[in-house]
Amino acid sequence: METTEDVLAGVGPRLRRLRQERDITLTALAEATGISVSTLSRLESGKRRPSLELLLPLAQAHGVPLDELVGAPAVGDPRIRPRPKKMGDMTVLPLTRRPGGVQAFKMIVPERRWTGEPQTHEGYDWLYVLNGRLRLYLAGREMILEPGEAAEFDTRLPHWFAGADGPAEILSLFGPQGERMHLRARPRQK
Numbered sequence: 001m002e003t004t005e006d007v008l009a010g011v012g013p014r015l016r017r018l019r020q021e022r023d024i025t026l027t028a029l030a031e032a033t034g035i036s037v038s039t040l041s042r043l044e045s046g047k048r049r050p051s052l053e054l055l056l057p058l059a060q061a062h063g064v065p066l067d068e069l070v071g072a073p074a075v076g077d078p079r080i081r082p083r084p085k086k087m088g089d090m091t092v093l094p095l096t097r098r099p100g101g102v103q104a105f106k107m108i109v110p111e112r113r114w115t116g117e118p119q120t121h122e123g124y125d126w127l128y129v130l131n132g133r134l135r136l137y138l139a140g141r142e143m144i145l146e147p148g149e150a151a152e153f154d155t156r157l158p159h160w161f162a163g164a165d166g167p168a169e170i171l172s173l174f175g176p177q178g179e180r181m182h183l184r185a186r187p188r189q190k
Contacts, residue, residue, distance in 0.1 A: 010071045011055075012046040018062050018069075019044070033057040063101055082106075095171075102175040109134065109170060111163040118158035124175045126152045127161070132168035136161045 042048035082093040095104035134145040
């Protein structure tokens with residue numbers, strides 16, 4: 001069993017690895033967290049003992065749970081067992097468990113008639129059709145998305161969607177305003 005000292009000794013290398021994997025400089029991380037460059041450097045090298053006051057802003061800046069910074073062991077069953085929720089006439093299965101950032105949902109959208117009332121709200125949405133066909137009204141334009149097709153849009157644009165010719169099963173990635181989803185099928189050609 002690891003001692004507290006062993007756990008704390010592993011924090012610095014994990015912080016350095018996270019920062020380097022994200023290609024962030026110490027200066028940029030200092031600006032994002034309000035922690036000085038020298039303190040960040042000493043944390044990464046193990047010359048400064050990590051504290052909760054330092055780890056919380058670092059976890060937030062890296063977008064990881066605090067457990068990941070301290071190397072806490074995995075707890076319990078890692079499988080996600082989403083519980084379907086009814087949202088109006090749609091069935092929604094949340095696929096992410098962490099608060100904030102991009103959220104993933106699997107949705108079953110029934111066929112329904114156009115209400116003439118598109119919605120707008122803060123955020124950015126990426127929809128991918130798994131099964132069925134999806135009717136998407138976006139900023140006065142109507143589109144039919146087939147299985148395997150995706151749409152990405154700023155949700156401040158008036159929008160509305162429903163199954164076309166029956167229910168549609170979709171994946172939805174929804175992020176705060178300004179966060180865009182990126183899909184790469186293969187590496188870029190140089």
